[in-house]
Amino acid sequence: MGRKLIGLTVGFFLSMAMAYFLFPVSYNQIIYWLAPYLGHWLRFFFMYLFLIFGHPLSYPTVLVAWVVIGVVSGLFVRSIWGAIPVVIFIFGFTFLMMIFGLVAVFLPLILTGAIGSIDFMAILANIPPGVSLFDIITAPVIGPIINAIIGGIGDITGGGGAVDPSIILGVLQNMIVTTIILPLVLNFIILLVAAIIGGIIGRAIFPVRD
Amino acid sequence: MKQRYYQSSTPLIRSNKFTLLVATMSVLLLLTSFLPFFYQGTHSIYSPIEIVSFQDGIKHSMYHTASLQNFTMEGNVDLTAFVVGPDGSMTGTFVAAGDVGAFNTAAPHYAECLLALSIFRWGDYLDVLTGLMQVITNDTSGSSELDAMMGILDLLPPNAILMVFMGGSSAEIQIWGDAIHQDFENVLGIQFARIFGITIPIPNMTVGIEAYGYFGEIGSPDPVEIQGRDKFQGYMLNLGTSRRGGTELITPTLANDSIGGVGIAGFLNIGVLGGSPSPMKSTMQTPESITMAAWASRHEDKFFGSEEQTFNVNEFVDRTGTFSMGTLDGFEFTMLFPSDVNITSYTPTDMYNSSSPEGVMVIRTTGHWENDTTDIPNIVVNFEGDFPPGLSIRKTITPLIPVGGIATVTIQVTNIDPTETVYEINVDDSHAWDAYLNLPHSDVAITGSTAGYWASIAPGNTETFSYQISITGEGGYVAQRANVTYEDDTARVWEKTSNKVYLTVTYTSLLEFLLILLQDIPWSLPVLLIVVLMAIYAIIWLIKLLLGVFRKRPAAPPTKTGPPPDITPEEVPPPPDEYEPPAKPYPETTCINCGAPVPPGVSFCPACGAQVAED
Numbered sequence: 001m002g003r004k005l006i007g008l009t010v011g012f013f014l015s016m017a018m019a020y021f022l023f024p025v026s027y028n029q030i031i032y033w034l035a036p037y038l039g040h041w042l043r044f045f046f047m048y049l050f051l052i053f054g055h056p057l058s059y060p061t062v063l064v065a066w067v068v069i070g071v072v073s074g075l076f077v078r079s080i081w082g083a084i085p086v087v088i089f090i091f092g093f094t095f096l097m098m099i100f101g102l103v104a105v106f107l108p109l110i111l112t113g114a115i116g117s118i119d120f121m122a123i124l125a126n127i128p129p130g131v132s133l134f135d136i137i138t139a140p141v142i143g144p145i146i147n148a149i150i151g152g153i154g155d156i157t158g159g160g161g162a163v164d165p166s167i168i169l170g171v172l173q174n175m176i177v178t179t180i181i182l183p184l185v186l187n188f189i190i191l192l193v194a195a196i197i198g199g200i201i202g203r204a205i206f207p208v209r210d
Numbered sequence: 211m212k213q214r215y216y217q218s219s220t221p222l223i224r225s226n227k228f229t230l231l232v233a234t235m236s237v238l239l240l241l242t243s244f245l246p247f248f249y250q251g252t253h254s255i256y257s258p259i260e261i262v263s264f265q266d267g268i269k270h271s272m273y274h275t276a277s278l279q280n281f282t283m284e285g286n287v288d289l290t291a292f293v294v295g296p297d298g299s300m301t302g303t304f305v306a307a308g309d310v311g312a313f314n315t316a317a318p319h320y321a322e323c324l325l326a327l328s329i330f331r332w333g334d335y336l337d338v339l340t341g342l343m344q345v346i347t348n349d350t351s352g353s354s355e356l357d358a359m360m361g362i363l364d365l366l367p368p369n370a371i372l373m374v375f376m377g378g379s380s381a382e383i384q385i386w387g388d389a390i391h392q393d394f395e396n397v398l399g400i401q402f403a404r405i406f407g408i409t410i411p412i413p414n415m416t417v418g419i420e421a422y423g424y425f426g427e428i429g430s431p432d433p434v435e436i437q438g439r440d441k442f443q444g445y446m447l448n449l450g451t452s453r454r455g456g457t458e459l460i461t462p463t464l465a466n467d468s469i470g471g472v473g474i475a476g477f478l479n480i481g482v483l484g485g486s487p488s489p490m491k492s493t494m495q496t497p498e499s500i501t502m503a504a505w506a507s508r509h510e511d512k513f514f515g516s517e518e519q520t521f522n523v524n525e526f527v528d529r530t531g532t533f534s535m536g537t538l539d540g541f542e543f544t545m546l547f548p549s550d551v552n553i554t555s556y557t558p559t560d561m562y563n564s565s566s567p568e569g570v571m572v573i574r575t576t577g578h579w580e581n582d583t584t585d586i587p588n589i590v591v592n593f594e595g596d597f598p599p600g601l602s603i604r605k606t607i608t609p610l611i612p613v614g615g616i617a618t619v620t621i622q623v624t625n626i627d628p629t630e631t632v633y634e635i636n637v638d639d640s641h642a643w644d645a646y647l648n649l650p651h652s653d654v655a656i657t658g659s660t661a662g663y664w665a666s667i668a669p670g671n672t673e674t675f676s677y678q679i680s681i682t683g684e685g686g687y688v689a690q691r692a693n694v695t696y697e698d699d700t701a702r703v704w705e706k707t708s709n710k711v712y713l714t715v716t717y718t719s720l721l722e723f724l725l726i727l728l729q730d731i732p733w734s735l736p737v738l739l740i741v742v743l744m745a746i747y748a749i750i751w752l753i754k755l756l757l758g759v760f761r762k763r764p765a766a767p768p769t770k771t772g773p774p775p776d777i778t779p780e781e782v783p784p785p786p787d788e789y790e791p792p793a794k795p796y797p798e799t800t801c802i803n804c805g806a807p808v809p810p811g812v813s814f815c816p817a818c819g820a821q822v823a824e825d
């Protein structure tokens with residue numbers, strides 16, 4: 001269990017460091033814009049959002065992050081079957097942190113009623129330089145969702161025709177699969193494979209005497 | 211013989227190399243948390259020279275936020291139907307007209323318009339508008355593009371100036387409005403920094419929205435290729451590309467060598483010179499002398515080269531101005547002046563067109579194209595207007611501070627009028643940070659006075675005052691403009707506003723970020739925390755359960771009799787006389803710790819890892 005605990009600990013901190021230092025610049029712009037109103041946890045949420053739902057093939061930093069996390073954790077565990085539960089927990093921890101960040105951003109605002117006092121016009125009127133909708137619609141994770149919604153609206157309206165519920169469902173399904181589930185699964189698989197590789201390498205370098 | 215009664219079953223902690231590795235990694239991780247903001251800091255710092263961002267290892271400009279939209283319009287489109295009202299507001303419609311400029315009206319046309327809607331910082335909301343424009347124009351049905359364009363026009367600031375440039379097969383719409391110099395300096399700095407490696411400060415400038423329309427001919431054997439389209443992407447001002455000549459439509463065989471362009475800088479200057487109509491005059495910035503470079507791009511053999519043109523503008527000297535522009539090959543252009551600007555003289559004399567839209571004066575040249583032997587001569591326009599005496603107010607701030615740090619706001623008031631002294635100068639910056647007061651997540655503390663007063667400022671003199679501000683929350687903060695009121699020598703009161711300033715408050719390290727997060731944990735939600743912890747705990751047990759981590763090991767046989775490890779040798783009772791060691795309770799090849807069989811020659815028990823070899 002000692003190796004697994006160390007692997008877990010290193011994986012936790014590594015995931016946090018990766019999420020922090022590989023933070024996409026477009027998110028930075030959004031955060032600079034909204035953080036004065038939504039608080040520090042916004043960055044925390046976006047950190048893990050990008051790590052969890054960033055498409056590893058579109059954003060190589062996500063791929064690198066999960067590979068590093070998996071390999072390093074596996075190196076410490078030095079066991080294939082030991083590394084797998086460790087990285088599963090790391091992935092779950094990352095996901096929980098994202099949820100926690102989201103809740104920490106909005107729940108206090110909702111419970112304290114502060115969200116009702118936010119002046120949205122002031123938010124729109126105080127956009128820092130460098131921030132534009134272009135940043136938002138091209139931002140990782142958020143951008144594809146917005147684009148999917150926009151494209152979906154175009155498909156749904158179809159130039160003014162009647163709304164077809166099947167088209168709506170198709171758009172939603174496509175959006176969920178391509179922008180949420182697919183990156184999530186890919187990242188998880190990458191982490192697992194990386195952990196197995198790390199376990200093999202770790203076992204080869206530092207054999208476990210058993 | 212020394213017996214070991216206890217030994218860790220984990221060989222991990224017995225590996226010196228591995229312990230060293232763990233220690234090294236721990237130290238590195240710790241050091242990492244203390245490292246400065248090396249990744250984000252170098253990419254997100256707001257710099258007045260060049261704003262460059264890196265994303266996924268690819269260099270981006272933070273300001274190249276152009277949105278590119280292709281769409282097709284059927285029929286002819288009259289882009290000249292805009293009207294600038296006397297109050298500066300613009301209305302108008304795109305009208306399907308028979309003839310558009312120098313078009314060959316005998317042929318049907320289609321327009322492939324590249325709306326290179328550079329997302330400028332015009333006022334506070336043009337970003338949003340242009341973004342909406344892009345959103346709306348994704349729907350290619352009907353004429354929503356035009357409607358969207360008109361919607362934007364309706365929302366333009368009243369001091370905006372519209373310029374329409376028509377060509378044989380091209381059209382440009384340029385809409386210029388007042389903007390703050392710092393915005394423009396930054397965005398323009400990108401262009402200059404990239405090309406010349408320098409930054410040319412521009413005290414006051416007008417930026418706006420521009421749209422490019424390229425018209426081709428349906429059925430052309432060689433469809434018009436939009437050359438340099440990529441140049442539109444990501445450039446705020448498209449100084450290197452502008453418009454295409456018109457001969458390609460008329461004589462398609464010349465398409466490849468008939469294209470040229472001129473930088474919009476010249477027109478930009480006119481926008482500045484024109485100022486605003488009377489109702490908005492008091493809030494207009496008085497431009498200072500402007501020297502900037504633009505360049506015309508030519509299209510020859512599908513290659514865009516560049517030429518440099520320099521526009522020198524010295525104006526508002528004693529409330530008169532001069533605009534001059536050097537020789538340009540083959541371009542028509544249109545200048546719109548507010549009606550209260552009196553054009554005293556101009557050359558060439560045939561370019562003045564009094565039949566202008568309401569409320570503006572128009573100077574329009576005739577179109578000349580590159581294959582035409584006639585060039586437009588030097589253009590000089592002298593004008594005068596009832597402008598206020600030149601007073602410049604400029605606000606600066608420390609652009610980047612850490613969370614909780616202190617930024618200094620400096621307001622500088624300069625009398626740039628060469629002859630006239632201004633009086634009773636009052637500067638008010640008390641509302642600059644109003645939008646950020648009483649925020650739930652950050653505190654804004656202002657130290658010092660946000661107001662300044664001087665009885666008079668002589669020509670050429672400068673007065674300055676400053677105050678400090680501290681913000682405890684991360685973010686990009688926009689300080690609104692400072693207002694200054696002053697009187698001229700006839701006691702007439704004028705008012706001006708400064709530029710906005712931007713302050714970026716950011717973390718300096720991961721450790722600082724985590725510490726601030728800890729302070730900002732929503733402790734008011736203990737239930738939430740408990741639930742989260744319980745969830746983590748449940749997941750751990752679930753994983754262990756699913757993967758069989760809780761497999762029970764075979765019970766180890768009782769250890770060999772002897773003193774427990776917590777008993778010192780002195781306390782060990784002497785063995786009774788009748789004590790006799792058991793006759794080999796375990797075979798020699800059995801672990802003394804767990805009793806498992808140990809192969810000969812092996813130092814550690816394969817079952818429990820205990821050392822079985824004698825020291």
